[in-house]
Amino acid sequence: MIITYSGDRAILTDINSFDIAETLECGQCFRFVRMEEGASSAEAGDTVKYRIVAHNRTLFISEYEDRMEFYPTTEREFTQIWQGYFDLDRDYSQIKDIVTANDFVMRDAVNFGTGTRILNQDPWETLISFIISQNNNIGRIKRIIQTISERYGEPVNDDQFAFPTTEALARLSEAELFECKMGFRAGYVKGAADAVASGVLDLQAVGRMETADARRELMKLKGVGIKVADCVLLFAYGHKEVFPTDVWIKRIMEHFYFSGQETHIKDIHALAAKRFGEYAGFAQQYLFAYARGTKIV
DNA sequence: CTCCAGGGATCAG
DNA sequence: CTGATCCATGGA
Numbered sequence: 001m002i003i004t005y006s007g008d009r010a011i012l013t014d015i016n017s018f019d020i021a022e023t024l025e026c027g028q029c030f031r032f033v034r035m036e037e038g039a040s041s042a043e044a045g046d047t048v049k050y051r052i053v054a055h056n057r058t059l060f061i062s063e064y065e066d067r068m069e070f071y072p073t074t075e076r077e078f079t080q081i082w083q084g085y086f087d088l089d090r091d092y093s094q095i096k097d098i099v100t101a102n103d104f105v106m107r108d109a110v111n112f113g114t115g116t117r118i119l120n121q122d123p124w125e126t127l128i129s130f131i132i133s134q135n136n137n138i139g140r141i142k143r144i145i146q147t148i149s150e151r152y153g154e155p156v157n158d159d160q161f162a163f164p165t166t167e168a169l170a171r172l173s174e175a176e177l178f179e180c181k182m183g184f185r186a187g188y189v190k191g192a193a194d195a196v197a198s199g200v201l202d203l204q205a206v207g208r209m210e211t212a213d214a215r216r217e218l219m220k221l222k223g224v225g226i227k228v229a230d231c232v233l234l235f236a237y238g239h240k241e242v243f244p245t246d247v248w249i250k251r252i253m254e255h256f257y258f259s260g261q262e263t264h265i266k267d268i269h270a271l272a273a274k275r276f277g278e279y280a281g282f283a284q285q286y287l288f289a290y291a292r293g294t295k296i297v
Numbered sequence: 298c299t300c301c302a303g304g305g306a307t308c309a310g
Numbered sequence: 311c312t313g314a315t316c317c318a319t320g321g322a
Contacts, residue, residue: 184319
């Protein structure tokens with residue numbers, strides 16, 4: 001991968017294992033919009049353009065063949081923030097070699113979403129986002145997060161709003177959160193915001209813990225079970241060996257690895273750990289996209 | 298109308 | 311301990 005800078009843009013060429021649509025649309029993050037291109041232009045037809053909000057900034061990403069542009073940004077900002085956010089320093093071809101070794105299922109899954117990367121997101125935003133995600137669908141999750149950001153987040157560039165701070169959400173009543181259409185999850189969000197704001201839950205300290213301890217700490221919150229905790233561990237804290245197991249992952253794992261039989265989450269975790277080891281999180285993300293993008297399960 | 302969504306809390310047995 | 315039920319909301 002080669003990164004150069006021109007004007008307010010960072011330009012990525014010689015791209016290895018990175019597709020912006022696959023990375024954003026695979027269910028790990030919720031604050032992105034695919035921008036509509038001018039339908040008539042022949043060149044524009046193959047250009048993919050997204051707008052994301054993260055790290056208190058709006059960023060555009062355009063992708064055309066083997067060239068991606070990120071803007072507005074600077075070399076300093078891109079190096080310090082976005083390079084890490086998009087996980088650009090990691091060698092995904094090596095990861096893919098390992099998880100596909102002697103595994104025809106993973107070979108198909110990786111082939112399906114070969115440009116997927118796991119973002120390194122903010123723990124607070126990820127925690128609240130995945131509390132909201134429970135028993136919910138991605139479209140509605142995105143809408144709820146957009147609503148709380150517009151109402152209670154600080155304005156950033158391009159008329160967007162940052163994800164609300166802990167203090168901003170902790171100030172709200174459960175009723176005000178409920179009015180953002182998050183339903184029964186309002187109490188969970190309120191509880192999490194209070195815990196973090198008061199210091200009962202120290203998100204920075206969680207970042208220094210080993211996986212099992214960090215998971216246990218997060219699960220002390222009401223509304224955070226093993227799946228939500230594992231999403232935070234994987235998508236925000238860099239514990240790439242965890243294997244968040246939702247209904248989709250459960251179905252596709254049962255289908256391919258358990259002869260289609262009903263299986264407990266613990267057994268799925270055990271198989272993933274044995275088969276994919278420290279790369280289970282990546283395998284999970286490939287499988288999630290594969291399960292949702294095909295009609296197999 | 299019913300069913301389901303990147304689940305988890307609660308309760309019955 | 312395991313399994314069933316409920317939870318708000320909105321789209322299919």
